[in-house]
Amino acid sequence: MKVAVIGTGYVGLTTAVSLAMHGHEILGIDLVAAKIAQLRQGKSPIYEPGLEEALAQMLEQGNLQFSTEIKDAREAEMMFICVGTPEASDGSADLSYLLAAVSDIASMQQPSTGKRVIVIKSTVPVGTGDRIAEQLRGNDGLYVASNPEFLREGSAMQDALKPSRIVIGADHEAAFAAMEQLYNGVNAAKVTTTRANAEFIKYASNAFLATKISFMNELARLSTVLGTDITTVAQGMGLDSRIGPEFLRAGVGYGGSCFPKDTIALLQLAGQHGISLSILDKVRDVNTTQPAWFLERLEEQLHGVAGKKIAVLGLVFKPDTDDIREAPSLKVLEALQKKGASIAAYDPVASAIVGAQFPNVDYVKHPAAAFRGAHAAMLITEWKECVQLDWKEIKASMAAPILFDGRNAWPGNLLKDVGFVYTGVGRS
Numbered sequence: 001m002k003v004a005v006i007g008t009g010y011v012g013l014t015t016a017v018s019l020a021m022h023g024h025e026i027l028g029i030d031l032v033a034a035k036i037a038q039l040r041q042g043k044s045p046i047y048e049p050g051l052e053e054a055l056a057q058m059l060e061q062g063n064l065q066f067s068t069e070i071k072d073a074r075e076a077e078m079m080f081i082c083v084g085t086p087e088a089s090d091g092s093a094d095l096s097y098l099l100a101a102v103s104d105i106a107s108m109q110q111p112s113t114g115k116r117v118i119v120i121k122s123t124v125p126v127g128t129g130d131r132i133a134e135q136l137r138g139n140d141g142l143y144v145a146s147n148p149e150f151l152r153e154g155s156a157m158q159d160a161l162k163p164s165r166i167v168i169g170a171d172h173e174a175a176f177a178a179m180e181q182l183y184n185g186v187n188a189a190k191v192t193t194t195r196a197n198a199e200f201i202k203y204a205s206n207a208f209l210a211t212k213i214s215f216m217n218e219l220a221r222l223s224t225v226l227g228t229d230i231t232t233v234a235q236g237m238g239l240d241s242r243i244g245p246e247f248l249r250a251g252v253g254y255g256g257s258c259f260p261k262d263t264i265a266l267l268q269l270a271g272q273h274g275i276s277l278s279i280l281d282k283v284r285d286v287n288t289t290q291p292a293w294f295l296e297r298l299e300e301q302l303h304g305v306a307g308k309k310i311a312v313l314g315l316v317f318k319p320d321t322d323d324i325r326e327a328p329s330l331k332v333l334e335a336l337q338k339k340g341a342s343i344a345a346y347d348p349v350a351s352a353i354v355g356a357q358f359p360n361v362d363y364v365k366h367p368a369a370a371f372r373g374a375h376a377a378m379l380i381t382e383w384k385e386c387v388q389l390d391w392k393e394i395k396a397s398m399a400a401p402i403l404f405d406g407r408n409a410w411p412g413n414l415l416k417d418v419g420f421v422y423t424g425v426g427r428s
């Protein structure tokens with residue numbers, strides 16, 4: 001099928017490449033000319049394992065092209081909207097990019113097939129698709145479908161090619177049929193429903209995942225006092241298939257471009273309807289205070305951090321991405337600096353971008369260099385190279401052998417044997 005993908009960020013680019021891999025004819029469109037120029041040369045503007053190779057392959061095969069001009073998509077039967085829906089000042093989702101894209105499409109001529117489906121992949125408040133469909137009523141042959149995206153950064157290609165499920169919301173047989181044809185051959189459970197249900201499934205899923213994390217983070221605070229090990233507790237819990245092993249990892253909190261903004265957008269939507277989502281409110285509270293709670297443990301141990309050197313390992317919000325949106329590291333750097341610590345930080349991809357916000361941090365090129373002369377080291381993002389280290393050498397290079405593992409990813413018992421004082425999140 002001829003498909004246009006509007007917005008070539010994390011979701012748009014992954015969607016464009018994966019649909020091209022399924023044999024469709026894809027045109028990726030973005031307003032940012034520099035991005036399009038880079039993409040045309042097979043260079044990915046974002047870091048995502050496997051993406052650049054697949055991009056180059058699809059460009060070579062000829063079923064993926066890029067443009068800054070939406071008019072180049074005049075023959076597209078499907079228009080995927082993958083633009084950002086960031087947090088507005090009141091917490092709601094800012095729909096300005098989405099509405100601009102819809103109005104661009106509405107002003108285009110229909111393709112020669114006479115039918116076109118606008119597919120909303122961006123995460124949008126429940127009711128958005130219906131409102132857009134209402135506005136477009138009268139444009140014959142133009143349909144609106146909701147098809148939320150569930151991929152995770154860091155494994156975006158894998159998730160796009162083997163999705164956990166495909167959720168399709170629409171109100172017309174023509175839209176369902178087109179979506180069915182598009183995803184024919186993708187082996188995944190499908191949920192076909194109304195647009196509003198599809199939109200709600202997306203927010204409810206992200207809110208639930210965020211809830212799992214904050215629940216474990218709050219239990220980790222108790223575990224610290226009880227002297228228990230939250231990772232063992234999580235392991236034991238996860239063996240119950242009703243609970244499941246995923247998303248039970250306590251840490252310094254969730255970050256990223258989605259959980260923070262989607263939880264507040266859902267709270268905002270509920271508030272507009274007079275409903276209080278008190279659990280979700282608490283989920284956000286726990287997440288907001290989690291980095292500070294962990295830093296307090298560090299300050300207690302060091303009797304303050306002023307004038308001390310602290311190593312910070314990992315800056316992006318999770319490994320295998322270059323995204324620092326809402327990354328817990330930003331809160332950690334800010335608090336440490338405020339309290340007068342000197343900081344050496346390591347991240348394989350994000351030093352330059354974090355450096356623009358925190359110029360006084362010493363960004364080192366190798367993880368081991370961050371530990372040199374440090375009075376304590378903190379793991380904030382569990383990059384492989386920040387976890388697999390020569391611990392004897394590291395201990396010898398530090399001013400004090402104190403480790404704070406914000407992701408429970410360092411080998412605590414082994415480290416104690418080597419002579420470190422080890423503190424994890426909810427385990428010591």
Ligand SMILES: NC(=O)C1=CN([C@@H]2O[C@H](COP(=O)(O)OP(=O)(O)OC[C@H]3O[C@@H](n4cnc5c(N)ncnc54)[C@H](O)[C@@H]3O)[C@@H](O)[C@H]2O)C=CC1
Binds near residue numbers: 084121123150151
């Ligand atoms: N990042 C993620 O892992 C996931 C994101 N989502 C949702 O998908 C949506 C997109 O997220 P990201 O890909 O992270 O956003 P992003 O911010 O990385 O990319 C958005 C892109 O859209 C482009 N754009 C904006 N308006 C445009 C227009 N009118 N025409 C053409 N291009 C335009 C921007 O230049 C940018 O390149 C959001 O609603 C997000 O909540 C959903 C699942 C996963």
Ligand SMILES: O=C(O)[C@H]1O[C@H](OP(=O)(O)OP(=O)(O)OC[C@H]2O[C@@H](n3ccc(=O)[nH]c3=O)[C@H](O)[C@@H]2O)[C@H](O)[C@@H](O)[C@@H]1O
Binds near residue numbers: 150154247248250252
């Ligand atoms: O809507 C979205 O944008 C996406 O949001 C998340 O994906 P993502 O934010 O890319 O990454 P996750 O793997 O979910 O991690 C989010 C944050 O939670 C943290 N996390 C994750 C799992 C866990 O057990 N504990 C924990 O602290 C991670 O460190 C990270 O900071 C969801 O997992 C995706 O399904 C969804 O499509």
